[in-house]
Amino acid sequence: MVREIDPPSIQKEFLLAALAEGKRLDGRLPLEQRKIEFVFGEELGNVECRLGKTAVLAQVTASIVKPREDRPYEGFLLINSEIGPMASSVYENGRSSDSEILITRLLEKSIRRTEAIDREALCILAGEKVWQLRLTLHFLSDSGNLLDCASLASMMALKHFRKPDVEVIGDEVIIHSPEERAPVPLAIHHTPLCLTFAYFENLSPILDPTHLESTLCSGTLTVTMNAQREICVLSKAGGTPLSVEEIMGVVRVGVDKVRDMVKIMDEALEKDRENRVVEVR
C-alpha cells in the first residue's frame, strides 16, 4: 500500500497560525467554497465538474433490462466509482483504499438511497422491461474534497442526461432514436449535494478543505442536503467529537450553500441547453 508522505511540520504550524487569523492558504474565507466549474461533453449525460484543481468526470448511460421479480415497476441506478492512480499516486488500481470506500458508500447513500431519481419512472413494461441507468465516475485529479466534487458531477450528469423516448403498443416496445423523437429527461425528485467541513482543534470549521487541509485536520463532517432544507445524510467517520451546536451551525451554513450550488447548476444547464440541439423538428 502506497502511503502518502506527511507534509513537513512547518506546514501544519503555518496552516494553524493562518486559520487562527481566519485566513486560508488559498485566500478563501473559512466558509467559502472553491470555484465550481462544469464542462459538458458532446454526449448528453457527460459532465466534468471542477472544484478548484479537483476534477471528476461523470457519465450516465442507459440500457434496457428485466426488472427484479419482487419489484416489477422499478428501474435501476448503478453507480460505478473507482478511484484510480490518475487522481493521485496514492490510489492504486484494483485495491480500494479506506477513503475510496468511504466516498463510494457516501455517494451511494446520498444519490441512490435518498431516491433522487424516480425509479418507478424508469419502468417501460411492468415486469418485463425497465431502464437501467449506469453512472460512471472517473476521478481525474485529487486536490482535496473529492466527495463534494463527485456528488456535484453525479447530480449534474443525471440532470443533463436524457433517455431515448419509448412507445408501448400492447406488448411491443418501440425505442425512438434521438433523430426521430427528442429524448426525454429523467424524473428527478430533488438534488442532494454533499458538503464537507473540516475541523481543527479550538478553531471554527472550514468548508471544502483542500488536500493539505484535509490531511492536517482533526476530523471532517459531511452533510448531504437538498435545496428544500432537508438533511439527507450526515456522516462523521472518526475524528474529534463535536457538540450539537457545532453540528447545527454547519447545517445552517449548508442550507444556503446548497441553494447557491443548485443555482449554479441550473445556470450552467441553461447555458448548455442554448448551445445544444436536442429537439427534432
Added chain:
Amino acid sequence: MSTTLVLPGDSIPLPSSSKSVVLGPGLAASSSRIPAPSSDEAPSVISTKLGLMSSAKGKERSEQFWVEGRSKRYIPAQKDMVLGTIIARHAEGYRVDLGSSQMAQLDGLAFEGATKRSKPNLKVGTLVYARVALANRDMEPEIECFDPNTGKAEGYGELKNGLVVSCSLHLCRHLLNPKFIILPTLAATIPFEIAVGLNGRVWFKTETVSESIALKRVIEGLDSGDIKPEKGDVDRAVKEYLA
C-alpha cells in the same frame, strides 16, 4: 541556436566547434546499442525527455546544453539544490523525501562542523535545504547540508517557520535565474526570505501570515499561467492578494 522541440530518444546534433560540451538535465550520451548512421568519433547524444532544447555559453569556451520541459516529477541530479522533508531517522543519518521516486539519504555528519560527538538532532517532519551529493541511476541519491568546497553551511540546513509551496520544476529553475524579474518585483512590496529547491518546492518566510499567503498565491498563479511573468501583472496580483 534556435529553440527546437525534442522528444525522448531524439538524437541531438552538437556543434563540433566548441571545445567542450556540458550536458545538462534531459540529455545523455547514447549507450549506442544501435550505432549512429555516421559513427565516426563523436559519441551521439540523445534527449531523455520532452522539451525545448536550450543552450548557453559556459566557462572557458565550453557550451552547455539542456532540455527544458514542463515536468513535475523530480529526478535527482548532482549539485542540485533541493528541499526535502525528513521522514525517518536511523543510527547514521536520515531518510529524506525529495518528491522523487526514491528517498534520499542524508548522513548525520553531512552538516557544517558536525563530528561524531556533536551532530545536529533533527526531528521527523523537519524541512531541510540540501545539495545533492550523489545521484546515480537505480541508486538512492545522497544529499548533504554543507558546501564540500568550503565546509560551511552556506545557507543549507534546517528551515524553521515559513511555508512550502510545490510548483513545476520549470518555474523553480526560472526563479533561480537572476534575470527572471519575479523575485525582485515581489521583494519591492513584500520583504521575504526564500529557498528555491530544484525539486519543485519553494520555501519562504515573511513577517506576517497574509504576506506569506499572497506570495504563495502568486507562485501558484505563475505556475498555472493565470499570472504572466511580467512586472505589471505580478504587481497587480500582489496588490489584490494583500487587500
